[in-house]
Amino acid sequence: MLRDIDRKMLAILRNYMAIHKTAPGFxxxxxxxxxxxxxxxxxxxxxxxxxxxxxxxxxxxxIAVLQAWGPRAPAPALPNMLD
Structure with a gap:
């Protein structure tokens, strides 16, 4: 699982590179x-x-972004309301 700063950095890289086609500097x-x-x-x-x-x-x-999103958490099970 990614830390908050890791997700933030990945989002910055993804968004910046989508617009500018190059990675941002330090x-x-x-x-x-x-x-x-x-x-x-x-x-x-x-x-x-x-x-x-x-x-x-x-x-x-x-820098090249290989995977723009982290793994998704499984959806929570919904209770069966028909029982």
Missing amino acids: KLLAAKTGKMENEIKHVLNRLREAGYIEWDGKYTLT
């Missing part, structure tokens, strides 16, 4: 997330290890 990611560059790198590494993005580990321009 400065923009820092402004959008309120995190410092080293924290951003940790989040990007977690997303890479989880299979959501490809990234060379150094430059943001090398």
